[in-house]
Amino acid sequence: xxxxxxxxxxxxxxxxxxxxxxxxxxxxxxxxxxxxxxxxxxxxxxxxxxxxxxxxxxxxxxxxxxxxxxxxxxxxxxxxxxxxxxxxxxxxxxxxxxxxxxxxxxxxxxxxxxxxxxxxxxxxxxxxxxxxxxxxxxxxxxxxxxxxxxxxxxxxxxxxxxxxxxxxxxxxxxxxxxxxxxxxxxxxxxxxxxxxxxxxxxxxxxxxxxxxxxxxxxxxxxxxxxxxxxxxxxxxxxxxxxxxxxxxxxxxxxxxxxxxxxxx
Amino acid sequence: xxxxxxxxxxxxxxxxxxxxxxxxxxxxxxxxxxxxxxxxxxxxxxxxxxxxxxxxxxxxxxxxxxxxxxxxxxxxxxxxxxxxxxxxxxxxxxxxxxxxxxxxxxxxxxxxxxxxxxxxxxxxxxxxxxxxxxxxxxxxxxxxxxxxxxxxxxxxxxxxxxxxxxxxxxxxxxxxxxxxxxxxxxxxxxxxxxxxxxxxxxxxxxxxxxxxxxxxxxxxxxxxxxxxxxxxxxxxxxxxxxxxxxxxxxxxxx
Numbered sequence: 001x002x003x004x005x006x007x008x009x010x011x012x013x014x015x016x017x018x019x020x021x022x023x024x025x026x027x028x029x030x031x032x033x034x035x036x037x038x039x040x041x042x043x044x045x046x047x048x049x050x051x052x053x054x055x056x057x058x059x060x061x062x063x064x065x066x067x068x069x070x071x072x073x074x075x076x077x078x079x080x081x082x083x084x085x086x087x088x089x090x091x092x093x094x095x096x097x098x099x100x101x102x103x104x105x106x107x108x109x110x111x112x113x114x115x116x117x118x119x120x121x122x123x124x125x126x127x128x129x130x131x132x133x134x135x136x137x138x139x140x141x142x143x144x145x146x147x148x149x150x151x152x153x154x155x156x157x158x159x160x161x162x163x164x165x166x167x168x169x170x171x172x173x174x175x176x177x178x179x180x181x182x183x184x185x186x187x188x189x190x191x192x193x194x195x196x197x198x199x200x201x202x203x204x205x206x207x208x209x210x211x212x213x214x215x216x217x218x219x220x221x222x223x224x225x226x227x228x229x230x231x232x233x234x235x236x237x238x239x240x241x242x243x244x245x246x247x248x249x250x251x252x253x254x255x256x257x258x259x260x261x262x263x264x
Numbered sequence: 265x266x267x268x269x270x271x272x273x274x275x276x277x278x279x280x281x282x283x284x285x286x287x288x289x290x291x292x293x294x295x296x297x298x299x300x301x302x303x304x305x306x307x308x309x310x311x312x313x314x315x316x317x318x319x320x321x322x323x324x325x326x327x328x329x330x331x332x333x334x335x336x337x338x339x340x341x342x343x344x345x346x347x348x349x350x351x352x353x354x355x356x357x358x359x360x361x362x363x364x365x366x367x368x369x370x371x372x373x374x375x376x377x378x379x380x381x382x383x384x385x386x387x388x389x390x391x392x393x394x395x396x397x398x399x400x401x402x403x404x405x406x407x408x409x410x411x412x413x414x415x416x417x418x419x420x421x422x423x424x425x426x427x428x429x430x431x432x433x434x435x436x437x438x439x440x441x442x443x444x445x446x447x448x449x450x451x452x453x454x455x456x457x458x459x460x461x462x463x464x465x466x467x468x469x470x471x472x473x474x475x476x477x478x479x480x481x482x483x484x485x486x487x488x489x490x491x492x493x494x495x496x497x498x499x500x501x502x503x504x505x506x507x508x509x510x511x512x513x514x515x516x517x518x
Contacts, residue, residue, distance in 0.1 A: 161347065164343065175353065175364055176353065
């Protein structure tokens with residue numbers, strides 16, 4: 001037992017070192033590429049970008065920007081779940097509803113973000129509403145699709161068992177149907193938190209009044225490429241951190257749900 | 265036409281009576297006029313080849329499937345079902361799985377102690393061995409204090425040691441709680457150890473080919489007991505039960 005935990009620990013440390021080495025490799029490749037290109041306006045050296053990034057941290061603007069983008073992304077995610085979960089459940093339970101909803105879902109899934117943007121700008125103008133709406137419509141199909149799959153994957157043998165023991169319907173729905181859904185909802189959540197940043201920043205870039213996307217757009221306008229890269233770095237770090245936090249919570253609290261192949 | 269499943273006040277000392285039970289799935293006939301009687305406190309086995317419709321009989325008795333013809337007369341109301349697959353909710357602990365069926369925590373504690381799994385009450389099914397999962401399956405069935413215990417090949421896929429342990433567990437429970445039990449199996453030795461009476465079924469569509477009365481004392485109902493093995497040889501030597509299509513035996517009782 002001790003041996004196995006020791007080897008697991010050393011294996012984990014090895015992965016951590018490899019991960020850090022991978023980051024180092026990215027910077028090394030970037031630095032070499034910037035030397036080869038030798039046009040800072042196109043590809044600045046990583047050192048300039050790091051300096052710009054540290055400046056953002058020092059004056060506190062990074063945190064305000066992060067909060068602005070994060071709040072829009074989270075509200076958009078909430079809206080996507082609020083509509084996606086019930087709709088996915090209906091589509092999963094009823095084949096008729098699934099067929100009826102299919103064209104609508106296909107339209108939502110395939111519609112380009114800029115088409116939504118055009119309508120949203122006309123409706124709400126430049127501000128926080130438009131990016132929030134864009135995040136919501138982009139994530140909604142992911143959520144509803146996962147939930148519908150979750151409902152379809154309910155183990156009917158468990159339902160049969162519950163019927164033999166005359167378990168009340170309410171308990172069957174809560175303990176079996178909703179229980180089966182959890183890994184699928186969490187899977188949708190994991191995919192969504194990775195996507196919501198990117199979508200929110202693009203929407204801010206095109207139709208926002210505040211946030212990382214807006215600052216990125218201004219930095220590009222003033223040809224301040226190191227700042228463009230610094231904002232990108234900020235967005236990547238924030239997205240990765242959020243995913244890591246989710247993975248940690250999943251590791252600690254998700255033990256019972258880890259039986260599902262979807263979340264392995 | 266449709267068959268009838270009903271609870272009756274008295275079936276002449278029987279807990280369950282199956283009369284002329286028929287069932288088809290589409291054009292495939294699986295049960296053909298099956299007659300089975302299970303007296304109160306008796307342990308009965310339905311022995312037949314895989315796919316002959318044994319599980320369908322249990323499902324009809326449990327009210328999960330409707331028969332096409334015949335009668336199911338039940339003198340009992342509380343039914344426990346030990347499923348072939350453990351059918352445990354994977355995201356609930358052992359305790360949670362039992363509390364899903366009954367919220368009476370005292371009863372849950374009692375049955376978990378009975379099947380010697382109290383120390384594992386906070387374990388998830390994934391953390392249990394196959395034999396332990398089947399014991400939880402058994403505990404869940406006992407939790408409803410059944411008048412009739414239905415066992416659908418509960419030993420399938422278990423190795424001999426665990427199988428023997430689980431069999432002893434089930435026999436101990438049935439004896440101590442005077443539970444009427446109906447086991448379906450394709451394994452002659454399991455049926456001999458478990459049952460007071462064995463109904464031998466033919467391949468689908470299942471018919472009762474023979475009925476064997478088993479009078480082995482309880483101390484000989486063990487997988488390696490020589491008396492049991494002799495009994496098994498004796499039954500096999502009759503030549504009627506394997507393969508299931510051979511002529512019927514004179515052992516058949518009325």
